[in-house]
Amino acid sequence: MPLTLWLVASLVALGAGDRAAFTAWLGQPLPAFLTILTLIITFRHTALGLQVVIEDYIHSALKIPLLVTSHAVCLAACVAGVLATLEIAFRR
Numbered sequence: 001m002p003l004t005l006w007l008v009a010s011l012v013a014l015g016a017g018d019r020a021a022f023t024a025w026l027g028q029p030l031p032a033f034l035t036i037l038t039l040i041i042t043f044r045h046t047a048l049g050l051q052v053v054i055e056d057y058i059h060s061a062l063k064i065p066l067l068v069t070s071h072a073v074c075l076a077a078c079v080a081g082v083l084a085t086l087e088i089a090f091r092r
Contacts, residue, residue, distance in 0.1 A: 032089035036085050043077055043081075047075070
């Protein structure tokens with residue numbers, strides 16, 4: 001929860017800044033690290049939540065493929081977010 005509050009407060013503080021202001025902010029080590037940490041925690045939480053929903057409500061042969069697919073999608077989205085953050089952070 002503190003990471004989420006930090007991210008929301010930081011984005012509100014950036015306000016209506018342009019893309020250059022955002023990339024300059026994300027180019028700093030601490031915001032980049034905390035953003036990556038937030039992405040990892042968020043997508044892990046999402047994967048676990050989807051797993052619980054699938055296990056509770058799917059009672060057919062689709063259960064295992066859905067579990068694998070949901071975890072793969074969450075992992076792919078997390079990797080994409082982390083790579084995008086690193087690309088912005090190291091663009092200089």
